[in-house]
Amino acid sequence: MSVAEAPGSPVATLTGAVVLVGGFPLLSGVDLTLAGGTVNVVTGANGAGKTSLLRLLGGLVALSRGEGRVCGVDLARGERLELRRRVGWLGHEGSFYDDLSAAENLTFAARALARPVTGVAEVLERVHLSARADTAAKRLSAGQRRRLGLAWLLLRRPQLWLLDEPYASLDVGGRSFFDGLVLDVAAAGATVVVSAHDTLGVSSASARTIRMAGGRVVEDGS
Amino acid sequence: MSVAEAPGSPVATLTGAVVLVGGFPLLSGVDLTLAGGTVNVVTGANGAGKTSLLRLLGGLVALSRGEGRVCGVDLARGERLELRRRVGWLGHEGSFYDDLSAAENLTFAARALARPVTGVAEVLERVHLSARADTAAKRLSAGQRRRLGLAWLLLRRPQLWLLDEPYASLDVGGRSFFDGLVLDVAAAGATVVVSAHDTLGVSSASARTIRMAGGRVVEDGS
Amino acid sequence: MMKLLSQRLLGPVTLVLLALTVWLGIWVTPPDRIQGNLARLVYVHPAVAWVALYVSFGTATIASGLYLWRRTRSMVMDRVAHCAMEVSAVFIILTLITGSIWGRPTWGVWWAWDARLTSTAILGVFALAYLALRRANDDVEVRARRSAVFALLAAINVPIIHFSVQWWKTLHQNATVFTSTRTLLIHGIMAWTLLISFVAFTLLFFWLLRARYRLEEARDEEVARGLEEALAERQREGVR
Amino acid sequence: MIRLALVVARKDLLIERRSRVLLWQVVPFGLMALLLAGLALGPRGAGHSNAAPGLFYLVMLLVTLLMINRSRAIEGAPGTRSSVATLGIDPASVFLGKSLALAVELWLAGVVILAGAVVALHTALGATATAVPSVVVTLAALACAGTLYGALSGGGEGPATLLPILSFPAFAPLLIAGERSYSAALHGGALWQWWVISLVALVAYLSVGILLYGVLEES
Amino acid sequence: MIRLALVVARKDLLIERRSRVLLWQVVPFGLMALLLAGLALGPRGAGHSNAAPGLFYLVMLLVTLLMINRSRAIEGAPGTRSSVATLGIDPASVFLGKSLALAVELWLAGVVILAGAVVALHTALGATATAVPSVVVTLAALACAGTLYGALSGGGEGPATLLPILSFPAFAPLLIAGERSYSAALHGGALWQWWVISLVALVAYLSVGILLYGVLEES
């Protein structure tokens, strides 16, 4: 967050990136450059490697071969903890504590990030969860959990946003809120990478579409 | 499965159905009749109670107030085990064993249902998972897990199909396969209830759309 | 040149020294006055214990430490640590077995809740736990880090074992061979045999370590060869 | 019913073989617990051989708890994932199958722990051999009770930690019966009497399980 | 670092207070285990008071294992859910915070179990009171070691059952030290010597944790 790189300069570069898990190549050689302040949509059939690519970019899996630099961190040198601090991740599970309420989760995040706790109510309002502020996260509906995940990211304001199938579980209102959010975020200089099967609202706009298959990038509509 | 009710006769009837969990009403009085051999799409905003309705129909939560009869089982009398045998459920988690491979999971199901084990390969082929037959279920991608869930249902051939956001995680091919499957299933006399935020391929066809809000049915386009 | 020579000679020299130990231990040295022929275990048990505790566990610990230190971090260190720990597990088990065999006639029991015996057994469990930990992680880097930290934590046990005979009153032999003042308590041919046994078992360790390391290397190479194939196959998935 | 039970047991054992949790984690844990229990009682070595039967069963109890947690984790939350729920297998078969798989695992673990007890606690090997039939029956009873209590504590919100408190009271009689008959084998005394108690417990848990497992799964 | 550690500890304790796992499940389990261990050693009542320190620590060990599993379950898989991963809290603070929370929980549980031991195993109350400082330190060391081993065994594929085997060998010295100093308090003897061992262990685990927790979490 502190190191605001010049907009347009690459936030991530991968060369021949291979990710092996249990001997199976989740990624089989990805070459990719992501410019700062852009929105990138990753598409491809089931099992093509979209989630794996996002996980690599987020420092959640190790690079087995090839080279990679994300947010100024060298993936080959194994400083993934450093990287994870700079990226935000929204997956199917939700990165918060199930037993805490929506508000408590965000309060914890705000405290840990040394942000004012007053921001919490405002963020909850933005994702339309104010009515559920005191409900335990595990009791929220699928779409509400997604919204809480977005709220968490809003608080964190990471440099690189990695969103795995953001449309899943969101209702119509949630989707259009999401589209607006992504454009805002990119305009503010952060980079967004989205994996999707749906045609996103943002795809029509400025987004670059990257198509994957067999663990590689096969088409790059940049 | 054995009791093939006359097509058109109601498979499920709910009157004033209320579901309380921890004092909170997930459903706040649902009146609904589902005819056999139909496709029903449940829509509504996040937190409207779609998943809760499906869970009630599947015997996964108890009825707190009101009356309900699903697949010939009286919900108030608490014979939910009986009910669960007759319905098939596809949720976000997937109802199979993570440590077993895709094929082993289906083989177990086939054995337990006293079906020929040879059907497994064929079902895997239908959902395009043959190439991943020997991969542990926990290693499958999100969409592949969905497909495995469909394969499991295909083997079971339940009387009532409850599908929670089936489009999520499926790629374009998967979605059109799903549409075809649902129409087949309904044509064969089973009843399908789908919750969705997307406009499904089947909605355009014969489906009935039920809109929920605040734990109730607010619009019924039957 | 030196390297080549040592590589060629390690195996034969180890064998010769082991044979020498056996010959000296069984036919040349005299039986003990009290324990009789059983005392000949003195040429096996202390040497095996020495290798288990210091040589092999020490190698594993140092390699783990080097892995954790950023500058020397490499998969070589991880592999050395792994192989050394495996060999160490074997030697710890041998220590327990030879000790038990010796303990039955001298103390009348196979096992006692003596501080040294117990702490040795605990070290053995550490070694097994290390191997279990490696099995439970298949991300290479995660595995390397976790097992390195674990090996360091386990190493704290080694000095405890060594001093246990002094800290707690125990059944087990006090430091008899080398006392704290470093004077040798037994003499003549027995001392020489003892010394040779130590050298022989130490060399045996390095021989085993090298063999194990090569096996691991070969396995990695095979994996790398399989990898090309796996990559090609994965890439083909997209085309279909 | 038997056929289905075998299908279920086979599946559980297959999963166990895949993950090797028993071999690499539970059995070493059991041995470790044995060593530690020995330690906790202090180095007054003489007492150990007396305590051996009790310690053996105490350790087997802990092993059982771990294995039940595993067995429960495999099935996941009831309703969404359990085999009864999604396949309509009759609950009695599920109960039998899971108990059988658990019993097989406990027997395997028991052999190793028993060997550990003989070596580490100086129990007589011959006398231990006479105790084997009673151990087999007691462990089987433990397996049945464990499966039953696993279902009781399982699912919903209750985390794995609920299990011990629920099952411990039920395990206590088994523990005592097992300990007494093992002790009797070691020191002489009426062996069959405690043996019969274990057997009765086994039959009781089996029948309760067959009759009532469905009620538990339903909820 | 301290501020963040407090934030983390507070969050863990809040979650614990919400779920009441400690109160309703872990502590009753501990008492139960104490009773059972008493049973397993047979009705030779006299022996109990001697065995009390060992049993107390054995039970506290089991309690620790359960609590670590809880603490791990709270954080979920590393990378996707853990607070370090998603918030970039420095790992030393996370380690300190989680250890602190665990220590507080263990102290609370310890009070109850100690009371149970006094009542059920007839240990002298006054002597037990003298043992309290050593118990406090030993439990704190257990908490630090536990947090460390929790991170070691955590996440990825490893199920919760890996934890016991990893941590038991490390807990053993703590168990011995605690038992001896409690015994010394009961029967007279050099108290401070074992007390110092616990203290040294606490400091050692604290420093190792502060230095290396990051390495573990990173993976």
Ligand code: HEM
């Ligand atoms: C299971 C039983 C036993 C175990 C686990 C065991 C373990 C060990 C260990 C770990 C050492 C190395 C200590 C060090 O160098 O710091 C050692 C050394 C030794 N052991 Fe044992 N031992 C056992 C039984 C015995 C018995 C029965 C005897 C003889 C009566 C014996 C005699 C010795 C001697 C003479 C040494 C070398 C002492 C020295 O130089 O410090 N051990 N043992």
Ligand SMILES: Nc1ncnc2c1ncn2[C@@H]1O[C@H](COP(=O)(O)OP(=O)(O)OP(=O)(O)O)[C@@H](O)[C@H]1O
């Ligand atoms: N051990 C393994 N053996 C074989 N295949 C594996 C193994 N582990 C992972 N895979 C495969 O790797 C791929 C992982 O893909 P990933 O999760 O990145 O897909 P995705 O593009 O996100 O798909 P989806 O659209 O379904 O979410 C899947 O095809 C999965 O089956």
Ligand SMILES: Nc1ncnc2c1ncn2[C@@H]1O[C@H](COP(=O)(O)OP(=O)(O)OP(=O)(O)O)[C@@H](O)[C@H]1O
């Ligand atoms: N204890 C509770 N207190 C307050 N609200 C609760 C509680 N438990 C559940 N809820 C609410 O009940 C609703 C459950 O809705 P359900 O999961 O059926 O929604 P859904 O229609 O499936 O939504 P989605 O589209 O997001 O999947 C949610 O709004 C949730 O916040």
Ligand SMILES: [Mg+2]
């Ligand atoms: Mg995916």
Ligand SMILES: [Mg+2]
């Ligand atoms: Mg829902």
